[in-house]
Amino acid sequence: MAVSGFEGFEKRLELRFFHNSITNKNPMGLRLIDFESLDQVLTEVQCTVVSAVANHSFDAYVLSESSLFVYPTKIIIKTCGTTQLLKSIRPLIHLARNVNLTLRACRYSRGSFIFPNSQPFPYTNFEDEVVIVEESLPNSLRHRKSSVMTPSNNKNNTSRAWHVFTASADVEPEESVVVVEVCMTELDRVNARSFFRRKGGCEEKNSDSAGREMTRLSGIDTINANAFICDFAFDPCGYSMNGVDGERYSTIHVTPEDGFSYASFECGLSLYDGGHGDISEVLTRAVDVFRPGCVSIATTYNGEDYDHEVTKRVERVLAKNLGLKCRSRLMDEFPGSGAVVFQSFTPRRK
Numbered sequence: 001m002a003v004s005g006f007e008g009f010e011k012r013l014e015l016r017f018f019h020n021s022i023t024n025k026n027p028m029g030l031r032l033i034d035f036e037s038l039d040q041v042l043t044e045v046q047c048t049v050v051s052a053v054a055n056h057s058f059d060a061y062v063l064s065e066s067s068l069f070v071y072p073t074k075i076i077i078k079t080c081g082t083t084q085l086l087k088s089i090r091p092l093i094h095l096a097r098n099v100n101l102t103l104r105a106c107r108y109s110r111g112s113f114i115f116p117n118s119q120p121f122p123y124t125n126f127e128d129e130v131v132i133v134e135e136s137l138p139n140s141l142r143h144r145k146s147s148v149m150t151p152s153n154n155k156n157n158t159s160r161a162w163h164v165f166t167a168s169a170d171v172e173p174e175e176s177v178v179v180v181e182v183c184m185t186e187l188d189r190v191n192a193r194s195f196f197r198r199k200g201g202c203e204e205k206n207s208d209s210a211g212r213e214m215t216r217l218s219g220i221d222t223i224n225a226n227a228f229i230c231d232f233a234f235d236p237c238g239y240s241m242n243g244v245d246g247e248r249y250s251t252i253h254v255t256p257e258d259g260f261s262y263a264s265f266e267c268g269l270s271l272y273d274g275g276h277g278d279i280s281e282v283l284t285r286a287v288d289v290f291r292p293g294c295v296s297i298a299t300t301y302n303g304e305d306y307d308h309e310v311t312k313r314v315e316r317v318l319a320k321n322l323g324l325k326c327r328s329r330l331m332d333e334f335p336g337s338g339a340v341v342f343q344s345f346t347p348r349r350k
């Protein structure tokens with residue numbers, strides 16, 4: 001752990017694949033990769049699996065530093081602290097090849113670190129990270145772009161920027177999933193206390209039952225009542241959970257320590273499954289768990305057309321329900337990888 005404090009902001013990697021053979025494709029796809037091989041990759045990244053759950057659609061792992069999701073043709077891996085996420089790219093491509101899958105697209109993204117000087121190379125400079133990602137990818141992913149989305153009211157200070165690199169073999173995005181990533185800092189101190197183990201409470205329990213208690217006490221269990229939650233409490237503080245709801249995942253990670261408190265909420269959803277009207281309500285419930293001083297929301301429209309109405313609705317609902325004012329809204333497009341909208345909010349009183 002860095003001397004400065006724990007780095008909550010995650011690095012996130014998403015790799016999408018296609019089956020090499022149309023006639024002979026195993027529906028389990030990447031889920032056929034054995035656990036020992038995944039574990040070796042995680043060792044390279046410098047984290048471990050602390051809890052796991054699976055359903056008919058995907059496998060969800062809670063890591064010592066965030067989460068890993070394995071779908072038949074997609075891997076999402078999110079790691080925080082000083083982990084070496086980019087070391088996973090080559091071995092994951094290799095493991096996928098062994099189960100007859102070829103890389104179709106790659107997306108690497110992150111916010112701005114709270115302790116940038118504590119990061120190891122290449123994570124001290126986004127341009128260096130992009131070089132490493134590019135070197136790890138096959139030439140077939142020809143459509144590439146990197147972008148640092150910096151709010152205009154913050155031009156000289158990249159502390160609130162969203163960094164994205166995408167590479168795709170196709171010009172047209174092939175997926176219809178929308179991914180919403182919320183990063184929250186300056187958590188309300190009272191709410192953050194739910195994520196410390198308590199005497200006579202979480203402290204004496206094991207990490208799973210202490211995690212369950214944190215899920216219930218904080219109200220995380222009300223964000224999506226349909227989700228099965230796999231949760232984990234760290235000692236003496238800190239919390240991670242993965243939510244599993246059919247094909248949809250969600251994940252929350254909390255660093256509650258005062259001075260560098262941070263929480264993230266992420267979920268994948270489709271604009272065509274009826275969940276679309278709910279995004280702003282789900283976000284309201286997730287943000288309300290933490291009542292943060294600063295919120296950013298990055299919404300990735302993978303294959304969908306960017307929907308301005310969804311963005312505006314999120315702004316209206318967060319303003320009405322939580323008194324959060326949208327200070328900046330940026331949009332960028334990525335060849336073969338859709339569009340990203342990056343919104344920043346602070347409470348009105350700020």
Ligand SMILES: C[S@+](CC[C@H](N)C(=O)[O-])C[C@H]1O[C@@H](n2cnc3c(N)ncnc32)[C@H](O)[C@@H]1O
Pocket residue numbers: 006007008009010063064065066079080081234235236237238239240252253254255256257262263264
């Ligand atoms: C892994 S969790 C959640 C990470 C997530 N990215 C976040 O910050 O929201 C990090 C929290 O757990 C605490 N923690 C306690 N033991 C830990 C361990 N062995 N590994 C990682 N974090 C640990 C950290 O101090 C921090 O509060």
